[in-house]
Amino acid sequence: MSTRRRPPAPDPLDFLSVDSSLSPEETDVRDTVRAFCRRELLPDIADWFEAGTIPDPRGLARAVGGLGLFGMHLEGYGCAGTSAVAYGLACRELEAVDSGLRSFVSVQGSLAMAAIHMYGSEEQKTRWLPPMAAGELIGCFGLTEPDSGSDPGSMRTRARRDGPDWVLDGTKTWITNGSIADAAVVWAATDDGVRGFVVPAGTPGFTANVIHRKLSLRASVTSELVLDGVRLPESARLPLAEGLGAPLSCLNEARYGILWGAVGAARACYEAALSYAATREQFGRPIAAFQLTQRKLAEMVVDVNHASLTALHLGRLKDAGACHHNQVSFGKFSNVAAAQRVAAKARSLHGANGITLEYPVLRHMLNLETVATYEGTEEIHMLSVGQAVTGVSAFR
Incomplete structure (x- = not known):
């Protein structure tokens, strides 16, 4: 008569053994990101939160880019092309340290880079995605406005044609990475519906102001974007982005x-x-x-x-x-x-x-x-x- 082997007691830190179903590749991503976060980020995160900033965001971007975490779920253009689960595990380990750090990474990869990857021209993808994936350039995503949050269709930012160019006017707010970004993906209403534009930092009429006195997500750079007669060529528009x-x-x-x-x-x-x-x-x-x-x-x-x-x-x-x-x-x-x-x-x-x-x-x-x-x-x-x-x- 055989005796049934009793299963091991549940692990208090993974009670339902959720991670036991991860593939070896997913486990490697989990362990690599967890080790990086605990070694490089966890010892300082309380100080960054108290100070209300990330003291060296470009250094952090290069370190994260070196791990291949920016846009890691995207294919090509220097992106890792991992599974969605692997990307999720990276987000889990980053936010186990602090939500601001996960936001720093996901805004770059899932918003700015994903917009260019899904809706950009080949020229835009080649120009922006590889350096953003490497952490050499930082991007942000401008959709929310002071009077347009849950209802983005009511946005007041406008883009109008002026000869061969576009001219953008409006304000975006609560923009993660805004004042440290090298490029902003900005969404604006036009006569033909909502369109997206890649606005390089330093473009005349474009300014980014840091939002201070936050009591939440303090280890993160949050900004207001102001577009005052920002003139862009047609090549700055995301050609495949049509509508909200x-x-x-x-x-x-x-x-x-x-x-x-x-x-x-x-x-x-x-x-x-x-x-x-x-x-x-x-x-x-x-x-x-x-x-x-x-x-x-x-x-x-x-x-x-x-x-x-x-x-x-x-x-x-x-x-x-x-x-x-x-x-x-x-x-x-x-x-x-x-x-x-x-x-x-x-x-x-x-x-x-x-x-x-x-x-x-x-x-x-x-x-x-x-x-x-x-x-x-x-x-x-x-x-x-x-x-x-x-x-x-x-x-x-």
Whole structure:
């Protein structure tokens, strides 16, 4: 009579063994990015957050480019051409350090580079993508405006024809990397609908102003772009970008990275809380021994693992060419909400220590306030899912 071998006890840091289904190549990406983040970024991130900036963004860009992370899911032009899951894993490990660092990478790759890759001319791709992939040039993505956030179709930035050229006027805001970018992908309304343009930094009439006094995503450069009579040749227009669907498709790429990144933030908060609960003693024993603490930790590990499974499943669908944008909305909404719940419980378990930068939990908690808003608020994604399940649009 044979005896059944008992399965090993769950790993507290990967309770459902989600990572066991990764391929060797995906595991290599995970381990390489995790090691880089913990070695080069984690020791300084609290100081960068407190200072409200990235002190050497170009040095960081070169280091990230050296790992091949910029536009890593794109094909050709110096891009790595990895799977969607591999790209998601990179986003997860970056955001486990800080949302601002993941945003630095995903804005470059999934917004600026992806826009040029999908909608640019061969000349534009050859000019911009290889140096951006290498981290030698930095890009940004100008869509959001002071009065046009969730409704980008109401944008006031205009591009008008003047002879063979285009002249752009308007303002974009909340633009990650804006004031350090070498080029901005800017979206503007024209007489024929929304069009995209690559605006090199230094173009007369184009200025980028840093937004200060942020309480969230502080280890990130956020800017306002002002276009005052910016004159561009026809060759600056993205020739294949016609209509609002073009920038929205880029946003969908960024949202995919966010739903993975939120898993990293949640995991970091859970791991910090688990470690703290095991070492913090009250009433003569570790607080991990108390029932209410264990309930919080159990709820946290469930949220982290549910979010991990959602991200991995959507990544597999995306690699199969079967991931619909409504499903990305599902992942962005559900995973960010899960990360916010985990961060709040982790801050509670840390007590007064939880409000300091000695521990990562409040930093992640504050960052997630931005993550919940950008690339579509939770309301927008709820309505996207609602439209998908009812067949009725509630947007207009």
